[in-house]
Amino acid sequence: MTSLFPRAPAWILLGLLLTASTIQAEEAPQQPAPEQPAPEQPAPAQLAPKQPVSPLTSLYPLWENTAHLLSHQDMYLGTSNVEFGILDVAQLGTHPLSFIFRTPNIHGKVRLLSRERLAVAAHAELLVFLPGASEAFTSSNYISRLDTRDIVLTVIPVGATATYQLTPWLTLHGTTTVMGMFDDGPYRNRLVPGMTAVAEFMALQHHTFRAHAGEVGFWNHDFNLLGASYCFRYKWFEAQVGYFVRFMIEGRQGNPMLALGAYL
Amino acid sequence: MRRLLPALFLLGLAAPACDWDHYAMMNSIPAEGDPSRNPVVRVYLGLDGLSYSTVERARERGAFAGWNLARFIPMFPATSDASWSRVLHTAPFAGLEYGHFDPVQDRVFNKAVGGMLVHLVPPLEEIPFTVPAYARTPAYYKAFDYHASSYLDALWSYDRPAYGYYKGLDNLFVALAGRSHVQSTFSAYVLETDVIGHIRSEDDMVDALVALSERIELFKRQHPERTFVFTFFGDHGIDGVAKPLDKVVDLRDQLEVAGVTSVESFEEADKVDGPAAIPILHTRVTYVAIHAREHWVSEVARRASTCEAADLVFARGEPREGSPEGLAWVGVWREGSLLASFGYEAATDSYWLPSDADWAALDLPITFAPGASSGVFSDETLFALSVERTYPDFFFRARTAFEPISVEFPPDIVVSYRHPFMSVGYQAPISSANAVGTAGSHGAMDRLGSMGALLSEERELPSAVRSDNLLEFFPALVEHMKRRNVEFFPGAQGAELDYGALP
Numbered sequence: 001m002t003s004l005f006p007r008a009p010a011w012i013l014l015g016l017l018l019t020a021s022t023i024q025a026e027e028a029p030q031q032p033a034p035e036q037p038a039p040e041q042p043a044p045a046q047l048a049p050k051q052p053v054s055p056l057t058s059l060y061p062l063w064e065n066t067a068h069l070l071s072h073q074d075m076y077l078g079t080s081n082v083e084f085g086i087l088d089v090a091q092l093g094t095h096p097l098s099f100i101f102r103t104p105n106i107h108g109k110v111r112l113l114s115r116e117r118l119a120v121a122a123h124a125e126l127l128v129f130l131p132g133a134s135e136a137f138t139s140s141n142y143i144s145r146l147d148t149r150d151i152v153l154t155v156i157p158v159g160a161t162a163t164y165q166l167t168p169w170l171t172l173h174g175t176t177t178v179m180g181m182f183d184d185g186p187y188r189n190r191l192v193p194g195m196t197a198v199a200e201f202m203a204l205q206h207h208t209f210r211a212h213a214g215e216v217g218f219w220n221h222d223f224n225l226l227g228a229s230y231c232f233r234y235k236w237f238e239a240q241v242g243y244f245v246r247f248m249i250e251g252r253q254g255n256p257m258l259a260l261g262a263y264l
Numbered sequence: 265m266r267r268l269l270p271a272l273f274l275l276g277l278a279a280p281a282c283d284w285d286h287y288a289m290m291n292s293i294p295a296e297g298d299p300s301r302n303p304v305v306r307v308y309l310g311l312d313g314l315s316y317s318t319v320e321r322a323r324e325r326g327a328f329a330g331w332n333l334a335r336f337i338p339m340f341p342a343t344s345d346a347s348w349s350r351v352l353h354t355a356p357f358a359g360l361e362y363g364h365f366d367p368v369q370d371r372v373f374n375k376a377v378g379g380m381l382v383h384l385v386p387p388l389e390e391i392p393f394t395v396p397a398y399a400r401t402p403a404y405y406k407a408f409d410y411h412a413s414s415y416l417d418a419l420w421s422y423d424r425p426a427y428g429y430y431k432g433l434d435n436l437f438v439a440l441a442g443r444s445h446v447q448s449t450f451s452a453y454v455l456e457t458d459v460i461g462h463i464r465s466e467d468d469m470v471d472a473l474v475a476l477s478e479r480i481e482l483f484k485r486q487h488p489e490r491t492f493v494f495t496f497f498g499d500h501g502i503d504g505v506a507k508p509l510d511k512v513v514d515l516r517d518q519l520e521v522a523g524v525t526s527v528e529s530f531e532e533a534d535k536v537d538g539p540a541a542i543p544i545l546h547t548r549v550t551y552v553a554i555h556a557r558e559h560w561v562s563e564v565a566r567r568a569s570t571c572e573a574a575d576l577v578f579a580r581g582e583p584r585e586g587s588p589e590g591l592a593w594v595g596v597w598r599e600g601s602l603l604a605s606f607g608y609e610a611a612t613d614s615y616w617l618p619s620d621a622d623w624a625a626l627d628l629p630i631t632f633a634p635g636a637s638s639g640v641f642s643d644e645t646l647f648a649l650s651v652e653r654t655y656p657d658f659f660f661r662a663r664t665a666f667e668p669i670s671v672e673f674p675p676d677i678v679v680s681y682r683h684p685f686m687s688v689g690y691q692a693p694i695s696s697a698n699a700v701g702t703a704g705s706h707g708a709m710d711r712l713g714s715m716g717a718l719l720s721e722e723r724e725l726p727s728a729v730r731s732d733n734l735l736e737f738f739p740a741l742v743e744h745m746k747r748r749n750v751e752f753f754p755g756a757q758g759a760e761l762d763y764g765a766l767p
Contacts, residue, residue, distance in 0.1 A: 060292075061289045062293070063292060080285055136286070137286060139283055140405055140412075141411070141413065141415055142283045142286070142287045143435070144286075144287070144439075145291050145438055145443060146291075147445075147447055151446070155293055179294070181295050185298070185301075187295045187296065187445065187446065188296050188297065217294055222294035223292070244288065246291060248441070250483060251436075251437050253291060253413070253435060256414075
């Protein structure tokens with residue numbers, strides 16, 4: 001197995017983000033009140049129901065995100081994420097099911113920039129894989145390539161995401177992440193960069209389709225990610241379903257994903 | 265609050281998918297270990313249906329060059345779930361397969377198609393409700409770090425075995441690469457090799473093994489920071505004999521012709537005027553296990569041996585006149601006659617053989633002292649004498665077929681099929697589906713389906729190894745299984761062999 005796109009993708013993804021920023025920079029002077037934190041890029045729960053809406057959270061964990069934030073005191077309760085909006089500029093959340101899998105975790109997101117078509121957010125996450133987390137699947141048909149049977153592994157991904165509405169029917173999400181892994185041994189302490197991009201096609205009022213791509217590791221390549229997903233939103237209900245493939249040098253891993261959630 | 269209850273209900277609906285999230289998370293973290301802590305990684309692969317002949321053919325094409333190869337003789341009947349449990353000394357299976365008879369409850373579980381379907385149910389060990397015992401995940405799965413790659417892996421594997429095999433190898437090598445950062449030993453189980461043997465052909469199986477050999481070499485080149493040492497072992501062979509549809513038979517039909525009534529409980533059997541028995545149709549294999557009331561065992565075995573599909577019929581036997589007391593007896597029937605019977609003495613781990621039996625008909629070159637009516641032979645002698653013959657390790661395998669080792673409720677009689685007959689196992693409602701799985705099979709006593717393979721880079725091997733002894737050869741595998749909290753169960757009495765003393 002070879003890397004799907006060994007070196008170029010990082011620059012392609014970065015280019016997407018820079019292009020988005022450049023376009024935004026050109027448009028910025030035309031905006032009437034660019035400095036206002038007003039919801040020009042409104043939170044999903046606030047969007048008019050006739051508009052197709054972009055999901056609040058990413059479907060693929062750790063390496064993907066969006067720049068969307070919940071409004072103050074709004075809550076999203078989902079299978080993959082529980083999120084709480086704070087002061088319209090920040091959001092605190094967790095992966096609830098991961099606790100069952102012996103992985104306490106918490107994450108936060110802060111808005112850095114909000115323009116008519118561009119939003120940028122910084123985010124960080126803390127996950128602690130307790131002993132046994134690697135064997136905690138409900139079915140032994142699944143395996144973790146990590147072995148944390150006797151190990152506490154702390155993982156801290158920190159990154160930034162830009163969400164840019166290129167056209168009314170196409171939104172791009174680009175995420176850059178540096179993942180820190182900390183352990184007293186046998187795992188080494190290390191930092192690994194990664195970058196993902198999601199192209200989101202707003203097909204109909206309640207439906208969006210997304211294409212996902214990513215690279216993790218770059219010069220010390222670990223895996224590429226390709227995926228496709230679909231999101232259905234109706235009033236307070238949201239369902240996301242997708243299929244992802246991780247391309248490692250040793251082979252491919254297919255990974256279906258499903259997330260259901262409610263905006264409360 | 266109005267939304268909270270329906271929201272929680274919907275979250276519950278998504279629960280079965282929660283492994284997907286965790287799977288994505290755990291396989292997206294590029295953690296690395298220090299190679300100096302585990303510079304050598306031992307890899308043990310259990311390949312279902314790894315037959316000696318296909319390994320030899322793969323080696324002729326350059327695969328596994330320099331590896332040590334041994335004939336690996338499984339239990340009889342050579343069938344996967346019971347055999348893996350025997351090889352790895354894990355908790356016994358209720359029957360030889362999911363389809364089995366429980367004499368305590370006097371009931372057959374997982375009949376025909378049911379037995380096959382249970383194979384497709386994904387193991388859900390962590391779900392907080394109790395799965396019925398008759399559908400529980402085999403304990404030997406726990407011995408392996410890797411054994412499948414999705415909920416419905418078994419379904420895809422049976423539907424598209426070659427695709428399932430290569431997809432499985434991808435997942436196996438990804439898991440190996442990740443786990444080798446901290447583990448010195450890695451174990452994995454590959455189901456698809458058995459399915460390829462049943463559904464495709466021996467040529468396809470050889471291709472699969474050659475591809476695996478190439479993948480291993482590629483993997484080693486990709487990971488020069490550690491030394492990977494591989495060992496393979498199988499649970500049985502694959503006979504490679506295609507089964508014409510008219511030879512895929514339901515033994516109950518032939519038993520009826522032979523005058524044996526097929527029933528599903530002892531209670532039913534007791535109501536029958538004449539010999540009655542409980543035949544268990546398993547999957548598409550070349551044996552049928554039968555349970556019968558003790559007083560009917562010999563007669564049912566004799567009549568079953570007249571069935572067209574039967575090569576040999578084994579049954580718990582009766583002591584011969586003039587034999588020592590306290591022996592465990594096995595009788596072997598063919599075409600309505602008792603071909604041979606023998607007794608086993610546990611105290612001396614030796615076999616008492618009468619000289620008037622037709623051993624030549626069993627292709628067993630047994631010689632007696634001139635004029636002797638019987639002889640006593642050691643386990644090693646009989647192992648060496650039979651291992652290259654038509655029925656390898658005949659005596660030990662026949663004897664232990666009726667002992668509760670790796671099988672909680674062993675049968676009273678086992679019908680070993682002749683080629684090219686195969687047990688129908690199940691009748692699919694779509695007639696074309698009945699041709700599935702007829703390319704090859706296993707389970708019978710003869711060497712074609714019995715001769716598994718043991719292949720190792722780790723150590724030298726004798727020319728033949730009894731599968732019960734695998735763990736003696738690979739202590740690192742035992743340690744790994746202990747680390748995985750596998751509960752060990754004692755093996756068959758007298759299973760040990762003094763390999764150094766074998767001729």
